[in-house]
Each structure stands twice: as C-alpha cells, then as structure tokens.
Amino acid sequence: MIKEIQKMANQMRKDALEVAYNAKGKSTHFGSAMSIIEIVATLYKGILKINPNNPLDENRDRFILSKGHGVLGYYTALAEVGFLKKDELFTFECSKSSLMGHPIQCKQKGIEFTNGSLGMGLSLGIGVSIALKKKNLDNKVYVLMGDGECNEGSVWEAATSAPHFELDNLVLIVDNNKLQLGGTNEEIMNNRDLRVKFEAFGWESKEIDGHNIEEIYNTLKQPNPKNKPVAIIANTIKGKGFSFSENNNAWHHAPMTEAKYKEALEELKENL
C-alpha cells in the first residue's frame, strides 16, 4: 500500500507540474500544493471510503480542502482515483472550467464544498460530522487546513466546538509548512505550538512528518478515541519535491516558467 501511495504521489506531483506549466503565467499556488501531495495521496489511495462511480453515495467519507488554494494537490488526486478525467485537469483556471484556482463545490466530481475564503472548512466539516452521526453513518470527515489559515479566528470557534460536540468521526490535518503568503509564520503571525493548542482545546492531537507516507498512513489508520476529534499537525515543506521551490516562499503563487518547468522535469526523472 505504501508503495502504491508513493507512486500516486509522484504522479500527482508530475501532473501538478504539467498543469501549472500549462496555466501559462497564471498564479497556481504551486508551493502550497506541493506541501500537501503526500497527505492527499495517502487519503485518496489508502484511507477514504469513496466510489468515483457513485460520488453521492451516502456511505462515503467526506474530504474538505479548507486551504482551497492548494487545489493542484487536490484535483490531481481526484484525477488519479477517477473523479476527473486527466484531460480535464488541463482546463485548470481556464474560463468557465469547473477547476478554478480554488475548489468550487461539485459533488459529482468529488468536490464536497466551495473553499478559498480561509478559515471556513473546519466549520463545514463539523456540520457534516454532526449530520453523519444523526444519520447513524460510520463514515468519517477529513479536513485539511493550512497553518497560515490558523490565523483566522473562525478556525478557533470551530476548534472549540468539535470536542464539545464529541465528534469522534472528525479528523483535522494541518499542513504545517511554516510559511504563509508574506513570510514565515513566525514573522507574520506566530502560531506557536499547534499540537499543544489543539490538545488544550480538547482534541486528540498528534504531530507527524507530512511527507512520510508510512507515518501519515499509520496515523490516519488509527481510530479516533471515543468522543474525541483528532488533529494531526503534519510538518511539511512548502514547495516540496523541487529544489528551486522547497522552502522558497516565492512559489506561494509564482507562475511556472519554461525554464523552471524543464528543470523540474529533470529533477523528477532523477528522483523516480
């Protein structure tokens, strides 16, 4: 399983690169997508109970990309598992496409909610978690949020309420890449220790390497403790996978030039 997930992650990274290059000078939030590739690949390949042939199946797990700008690490996974056709990926950010720079709700294509305005996905996930419990469905809700996103006050309204409602069908993953648009978290707004914070809010709180697929998989495989939501702080590297973009915040939303694209292709070949 771990090898299969790794294979999918590699493919997603390659597809994201192609799509970013195809977007010709448009902002693609490339770095923000690269940090979540392993997490999303693990969810879609190894964890989520989903069926692309029956996208509205009530008995499905729900995934919410709260950090909506990370879409290239999301659409590429939806294409890998069959919610999207590969060709469709190349309509990314084109006029009237379903696949814009932030996700727009389309359950048929596996996109549960519209996101992009930060700090809102966790509340949506809580609503869904409550609904699933009321329906007596044992499916789970996974929300992926950014660390910069944790600046938003609404995140903490939601963080307070999930343990209060005893949502043991809810898993939050924070992509802790330690960079946000204008600089490092420390410079812009210091989140301090997110694991400790979520623990203090009443969550089962864990910290992992967000690029170590085995660790991500094993952590996500564990059931929630009774009556508790789980928060996983995944330490990641923004722009992961390419030497020019790793920890380089210029790649928060830099366009993919031909030179960088070629450089990236070479690096991919070396790594595979």
Place this chain on the structure above:
Amino acid sequence: MKPAQLRMFAKMGSRASFGLACVDLAKEIDNLMVLTADVSTSAGLERYRKSFPDKFLDVGIAEQNMMGIAAGLSSEGYEVITTTFAPFQTMRCCEQIRVNLGYMHQKVIMVGLASGVVLGELGFTHCAFEDIGVLRSIPNITIISPADCFETIKATKEAIKHNNSVYIRLTGGANADMVYKEDYDFEIGKAIKLKDGEKLSILASGTMVAKAMKIADELDANVYNIHTIKPIDEEAIIEASKTGYIVTIEEHNIIGGLGSSVAEVISKHKLQVKHLILGIPDAYTKAATYEDLLDEYGLTSEKIKKSIEEF
C-alpha cells in the same frame, strides 16, 4: 387560525411567535435543525429546545462557526434554521453567508432577532439598520421582513419550502401591532395590497406596515405590505406608481433597504412617479429607547403623515 390566537402572537411578540413556528415545523419535519448562538431563550426557543433536543444545536457565541455548521448540515440534506440577534446573524458572519449560502448555494434560513432599533436602549451594537443593505447585494438570498407576528410564523413556514436561503428580519417588540386579524395568503415575493386609495401609494415593510395602516384613510392612500424585500415584487410597484406618488417606509437605513429597492424598480421601468423614502437616517445617532428613536427618525404615524403631506 383563530382571532384569539393571533392576538396571543401579537402579545408575545415576533421572537416568541418564531419559537412557536419552530415547534410546529419540528412536528412535521424529521430532518429539521435549529441552530442558535447562545440565544435560545431570547429567540423564544426554550420550549422547542426541551421538546426537540435532537433537532436543536447551540453553538455558543460563535456566529461564523454557526453558519459553517449550518451549511455542512444543509449539504447533508437537513432543513436548517439559524437564529441570533440581527446584527450578529448578518454582519458578524457575513463572509460565511456570502460563500456558503450565496456562492455555494447551501440553503439555510436565517432569523435575525430584534432587528431595527427595538433594542435602542442597549446601544447600536444591538440594533440592525444595515442588515438588508448588506445582505441584498449577495446573490441567492431572499429577504423577508414580516409585518406582524402572524406573518413571522407564515414566513418561517414558507421559507422551509423555498429554494433559496432566506433571511427573516424580525422587527418590533412584545405587544406588537397586528396587521392581520384573520388568515390570508402569503407568498414569498408577492406584495400584499392592504388598502385602496387614490392619492398616493405607501409601500411599507416590517413594523412600518401597521403605522401606515393607521394613516392610510386620512391620506386616501393605497397601502402595500412589501414583506419580501428581495426579490422585490416589481409588478406591485408598477401598479402602485399609477397614483404618481410612492412613499416607502422602513425601520432600516434609507440607504440599501426597501426604499433603495423600490427606487431601482422605478429606474429600471422608467416609472414616472415621485418617490419619498422614509426610514432611519444614515448615521449613528445618540442611542435612546425604541419609542424615542422612532420619534427622532420621524417614524411614528403622526410624523410619517406630516412628512408625506409636506413632500
């Protein structure tokens, strides 16, 4: 509905009437969820909370989270009503309303308690005379301002059947004026002509409908209850314009509410009509009691009549 019941609603006020409507709805609708932000007592929901604990959720004083949870429940097929005081139900969580209800089109019924200036003595933090203006520019949200407590109940029940999200704006306090003394047909988006006159047409919403009714005969005025501010009933406005003189009255800023909506229709259809907009001036005045504020703003029946005569 018996007349005695209608009198009881008026005595209780719009908030308690809303609470009763929820009790009725919960008996019929399995997947109803009513959410509040720690205002269950103020929203008249105590009986509801005790009778239907599984259909009730208090999210604490966290309106943004409330609207996100509401949208999540709606996405899973629940009929969702949210409620708190009007400024917090609309402006405190405006971005969640815009994205989740407007853009994403998840249906939620929002009930804004004590809108207008009924809580004037608490200061303008607890008043809402900006709410219609703020919400009216967000697509996919219907806005209703019931004229009395009976209409609050009707609007709540109709909103459940409606396709869009709905904002129900409750104005006035307990011992409210009654506009309706017997049952009538209420349809979202369709204004109701309450009185026939020849000299002018008064278009009013919320608490101002009852005030208009008191002076209609003396002024020989048509009176329309514009209970739905959005989508506005354009045909009713075209019909009303035939007197050559339209007066709009609202317990809301003169910018962005009923008056603005009617002016847009006059402009769109090139109606040849004079239009007087009565409402709350675009200013935070010194806070005062409800009665004193209405008097200051010229929103008593006597002062409304005077403004119309002087126009």
